[in-house]
Amino acid sequence: MKVLIVLDDIDHCDHLEYLAGDLCWFGKGSRVIVTTRNRHLIEKDNAIYEVPTLPDNEAMQLFNQHAFKKEIPDVCFKKFSLEVVNHAKGLPLALKVWGSLLHKKGLTQWRRTVDQIKKNSNSEIIEKLKISFDGLEPEEKEIFLDIACFFRREKRTKVMQIVESCDFGAEYGLNVLIDKSLVFISKDDTIEMHDLIEDMGKYIVKMQKHPGERSRLWDVEDFAKVMVDNTVSSLNNNSTHIPKTYILICYVDS
The missing domain is CATH 1.10.10 (Arc Repressor Mutant, subunit A)
Structure with a gap:
């Protein structure tokens, strides 16, 4: 049978072996896509794509989609949007979390929250990034x-x-x-x-x-x-x- 399998955020070789140990398990034309923070797990494979951080324009679009549910920010929030996007340095996780955090917030709340983001990164982001450290x-x-x-x-x-x-x-x-x-x-x-x-x-x-x-x-x-x-x-x-x-x-x- 021809299949498409996506294994997201794999961090142990056992998981990869158990779920998709050999391509001969699947029909001709099948594709197995693996995302991981550990390059060592996929070194034997010859089709590795290193995902870069987002360029500025795409980072702004992603942030706006979560903060405003549209690609163009409201004029009065544009300055703060730029500050958040610049601080995220193209990291999608940060853009999504911070955009969702600011969604439907008023201008005063935006100002306070953006100042807080610049001083201390959101604990939700830190905890998700900490997964790599814990391993x-x-x-x-x-x-x-x-x-x-x-x-x-x-x-x-x-x-x-x-x-x-x-x-x-x-x-x-x-x-x-x-x-x-x-x-x-x-x-x-x-x-x-x-x-x-x-x-x-x-x-x-x-x-x-x-x-x-x-x-x-x-x-x-x-x-x-x-x-x-x-x-x-x-x-x-x-x-x-x-x-x-x-x-x-x-x-x-x-």
Whole structure:
């Protein structure tokens, strides 16, 4: 029998094997479409399409469809629509969630909500993106959090040297993060990630509520508070749940 099968958001090889292990299971002309955040699962296949983020015009159309149920925004909301779309950086999930959040809201609510979006990414988006993080091994999680908190836009060689000094398998760990679409290498050999992926990493660290109990500090005000309150001692706990890597980078404006 000729079939069309779509397997969405597959993250384990067992799922793929059980549901569509071999094309000979299906009739001639059948098609199996698999979407995944883990490139490693489909490396043996020769018809891989890497889905890019949306270009600006398509991103605006998608956002408008969810916010206004039409492709052209109302004039009074146009400025705020542009701000939201620019912040989403072409990520369809963010455009859909934020568009639905703003649907049927008045101008005052739009203004407040857009300001909040720009300060803190929506928790619904973060939780959905966190699925990829949850599937990582402990060492891979530590490498990802270090990159999200400190090393975005840093040269790959520099980051690898630092990570290796912490007894982590740097090269393998980075390749896993790339395969999981959590980071990518830019043309100038720096490590990059989507803004919302970075937000997700910092959100995970901030869930350790008090700054002195967090595994990483990157905000100058948080660091100052920890030093003044003398609460950094929690980082010296011998608990196996405390990561090996504690790095602080401070940038001082000239």
